[in-house]
Amino acid sequence: MGKFDGKVVLITGGARGQGRSHALAFAREGADVAFCDVASQLDSVPYHMSRPEDLDETVKLVEELDRRCVAVRADVRDREQIESFADRARTELGRIDFLLANAGIFTFSTVAEMEEQTWTQMIDTNLTGVFHAMRAVLPTMIEQGSGRIVATSSMAGKMGFANIAHYCAAKWGVIGLVKSLAMEVGGNGITVNAICPTGVDTTMIQNEAAYKLFLPDTENPTRDDAAPAFQTLNAIPIPWVEPVDISNAMMFLCSDEARYITGETVAVAAGSNAANAG
Amino acid sequence: MAGRLQGKVALVSGAARGQGRSHAVRLAQEGADVIAFDVCRQLGTVHYPMATSEDLKETVRQIEELDRRIVAREADVRDSAAVQAVVDEGVSELGRLDIVCGNAGIAGFSANAWSLTDDEWDEMIGVNLTGVFKTVRAAVPAMIEAGNGGSIVLTSSTAGIKGMARTAHYVAAKHGVVGLARALGNELAPHSIRVNTVHPTGVNTPMINNDYIGSVLADDPEFGANLSNALPVEMVEAVDISNAIVWLCSDDARYVTGVALPVDAGFLQK
Numbered sequence: 245m246g247k248f249d250g251k252v253v254l255i256t257g258g259a260r261g262q263g264r265s266h267a268l269a270f271a272r273e274g275a276d277v278a279f280c281d282v283a284s285q286l287d288s289v290p291y292h293m294s295r296p297e298d299l300d301e302t303v304k305l306v307e308e309l310d311r312r313c314v315a316v317r318a319d320v321r322d323r324e325q326i327e328s329f330a331d332r333a334r335t336e337l338g339r340i341d342f343l344l345a346n347a348g349i350f351t352f353s354t355v356a357e358m359e360e361q362t363w364t365q366m367i368d369t370n371l372t373g374v375f376h377a378m379r380a381v382l383p384t385m386i387e388q389g390s391g392r393i394v395a396t397s398s399m400a401g402k403m404g405f406a407n408i409a410h411y412c413a414a415k416w417g418v419i420g421l422v423k424s425l426a427m428e429v430g431g432n433g434i435t436v437n438a439i440c441p442t443g444v445d446t447t448m449i450q451n452e453a454a455y456k457l458f459l460p461d462t463e464n465p466t467r468d469d470a471a472p473a474f475q476t477l478n479a480i481p482i483p484w485v486e487p488v489d490i491s492n493a494m495m496f497l498c499s500d501e502a503r504y505i506t507g508e509t510v511a512v513a514a515g516s517n518a519a520n521a522g
Numbered sequence: 523m524a525g526r527l528q529g530k531v532a533l534v535s536g537a538a539r540g541q542g543r544s545h546a547v548r549l550a551q552e553g554a555d556v557i558a559f560d561v562c563r564q565l566g567t568v569h570y571p572m573a574t575s576e577d578l579k580e581t582v583r584q585i586e587e588l589d590r591r592i593v594a595r596e597a598d599v600r601d602s603a604a605v606q607a608v609v610d611e612g613v614s615e616l617g618r619l620d621i622v623c624g625n626a627g628i629a630g631f632s633a634n635a636w637s638l639t640d641d642e643w644d645e646m647i648g649v650n651l652t653g654v655f656k657t658v659r660a661a662v663p664a665m666i667e668a669g670n671g672g673s674i675v676l677t678s679s680t681a682g683i684k685g686m687a688r689t690a691h692y693v694a695a696k697h698g699v700v701g702l703a704r705a706l707g708n709e710l711a712p713h714s715i716r717v718n719t720v721h722p723t724g725v726n727t728p729m730i731n732n733d734y735i736g737s738v739l740a741d742d743p744e745f746g747a748n749l750s751n752a753l754p755v756e757m758v759e760a761v762d763i764s765n766a767i768v769w770l771c772s773d774d775a776r777y778v779t780g781v782a783l784p785v786d787a788g789f790l791q792k
Contacts, residue, residue, distance in 0.1 A: 323640055354709050355655070355702075356662040360602060363655055367647065371694060375635070375643060382636035404704020404780065412701035413651060420697025421635070423685025428634045507685055 246274025257347025320373025479515025536626030557612030599653025752788025
């Protein structure tokens with residue numbers, strides 16, 4: 245018996261990384277899974293984004309757990325694609341209990357030198373994409389009189405960091421969106437929260453461009469070079485948390501134990517949040 | 523007596539009326555010359571009358587009456603090339619750039635987040651968040667190059683600190699502005715350029731004081747009641763925000779950066 249038997253979870257960005265971890269964690273607790281992923285490269289992104297094979301691998305892993313899995317290639321920036329993803333999930337799996345708005349990208353530039361496309365792809369994916377996903381599931385959740393929405397913000401949604409102002413702006417924006425929606429749907433049995441991770445051990449941070457954020461003067465920095473720099477962010481002496489740590493917080497916020505928690509931001513951040521006033 | 527901003531040049535977006543005009547006038551009263559711009563036309567999803575070319579001319583008149591110079595242009599904050607042209611012309615004519623007020627903004631309400639149309643969301647994020655980025659991006663290189671330091675003040679809102687129903691796109695944009703400011707604060711500190719945000723409660727300007735907002739509040743009295751301030755004042759005046767900005771741009775605030783300053787009659791304390 246899992247705690248999510250009979251439930252359906254929708255995940256954006258489920259082909260790999262945190263999204264895949266969430267899919268498997270919820271499936272292990274009995275949920276059926278629908279996920280989307282863009283599974284292609286955006287021009288402004290300096291690391292390899294997910295591919296169709298990654299999407300297939302998540303499907304295989306969910307099905308190995310004897311849960312149903314609907315996978316759709318869709319771009320969160322495209323309202324119609326996300327609405328048809330939600331429609332398919334509802335038609336094939338019967339309901340929508342949880343939305344994990346997880347899809348995101350990580351790119352780098354100072355404001356003074358930022359290309360138009362770098363700003364636009366970031367805001368469209370990491371902020372407008374969350375809005376599109378919320379809007380796509382809300383009619384179903386309201387009709388059901390129940391639902392849980394968890395959006396992935398970041399510690400960069402509570403602080404500023406040089407070289408990622410667009411990412412900070414998007415992640416702060418997600419928190420504004422989450423808090424407002426929580427007020428709108430408080431009477432509909434729906435909770436809305438955000439999780440603020442520190443660095444998570446996925447491809448999104450494990451790439452040379454991200455290492456350069458901390459080590460601008462190191463030539464060809466490696467994972468081992470970057471670890472001590474990432475660790476300086478955290479009170480607990482680890483460089484990054486694991487995807488499952490975020491999944492565990494997602495599961496808590498979607499469980500009955502969290503029924504009266506809404507409009508909240510939860511830092512899963514190894515204490516990097518402890519030094520932060522806001 | 524020399525003003526606190528004598529010899530400085532200030533860029534103000536959304537300067538045709540309301541808070542933007544007030545900022546331009548207050549900064550000029552303290553001695554600054556002004557680069558002002560405003561879209562001066564109606565946007566598709568905005569339900570109250572926006573500023574006009576005549577409004578911008580009135581701002582010019584008021585600045586010139588103070589014996590300060592002003593370069594004023596009509597430009598949309600969403601148009602990178604137009605914003606850059608305003609900055610370039612202003613800097614070339616007035617010689618420098620010290621202060622940026624990212625003020626231009628629109629307001630809008632909907633029944634709830636999920637009934638917002640794509641156009642409503644995109645126009646709000648485009649003006650109130652991306653427009654602030656574009657204003658800053660256009661201005662920063664000239665400020666860095668001049669090496670005089672400087673002060674950037676971005677207008678967020680009480681809705682940039684707490685949630686509010688019926689205007690999720692506005693709340694998302696205004697929270698986003700704080701993220702942008704905090705990141706910028708880190709990037710620009712080595713250049714002695716400070717970056718702060720101001721967070722007004724309702725301000726007595728045409729953005730708030732119009733039939734559209736009036737009907738939203740009249741149709742939903744409970745929503746209106748939730749917007750009341752702690753201090754016994756219905757709204758603050760534009761000059762109250764301008765005064766905070768003058769302080770943040772003056773040497774009195776030389777070590778103040780990364781601050782989110784409410785000018786909210788205690789709204790956030792309730």
